[in-house]
Amino acid sequence: MTQVDQRNARILRELRSDGRISNLALAEKIGLSPSACLRRVQDLERRGVITGYRARLDPVQTGQAYVVYVAVGLAEHSKAAQLGFERAMDRFDEVAECHNIAGAFEYLLRVETADLAAYKTFHTDRLGTVPHVRSITSYMVMGSPKDMRA
Numbered sequence: 067m068t069q070v071d072q073r074n075a076r077i078l079r080e081l082r083s084d085g086r087i088s089n090l091a092l093a094e095k096i097g098l099s100p101s102a103c104l105r106r107v108q109d110l111e112r113r114g115v116i117t118g119y120r121a122r123l124d125p126v127q128t129g130q131a132y133v134v135y136v137a138v139g140l141a142e143h144s145k146a147a148q149l150g151f152e153r154a155m156d157r158f159d160e161v162a163e164c165h166n167i168a169g170a171f172e173y174l175l176r177v178e179t180a181d182l183a184a185y186k187t188f189h190t191d192r193l194g195t196v197p198h199v200r201s202i203t204s205y206m207v208m209g210s211p212k213d214m215r216a
Contacts, residue, residue, distance in 0.1 A: 068114070136189075141198050
């Protein structure tokens with residue numbers, strides 16, 4: 067695990083908030099010279115602390131404003147069943163995130179569709195036909211007062 071000092075932690079917070087901030091503006095916010103700030107950012111990238119940069123998209127504009135968290139239980143707890151399920155999720159564009167979790171269910175999905183009708187189609191025609199799926203529990207997102215994902 068990489069140690070992150072206070073200056074680097076501030077850099078990471080700023081970049082998490084705005085990944086397109088200029089090095090000059092970032093250096094001013096952190097209180098470093100631009101060259102020292104750039105060296106720190108490049109070092110964080112080289113060490114794998116910063117793994118990439120992403121664009122935040124407007125879900126309404128991209129037709130993915132209907133968000134559902136889906137808990138999926140598998141009927142079989144074998145490695146083959148897990149791998150088959152994970153491969154299927156990788157093929158589904160509606161699945162924005164797929165997490166193997168501990169607890170009452172094996173997987174937690176973040177599914178993004180245009181609306182309820184599109185989610186129902188995904189639920190019935192796609193997710194519901196994946197082998198080894200035993201249960202599907204849907205949690206519709208009503209609002210997101212805090213969302214730190216990029």
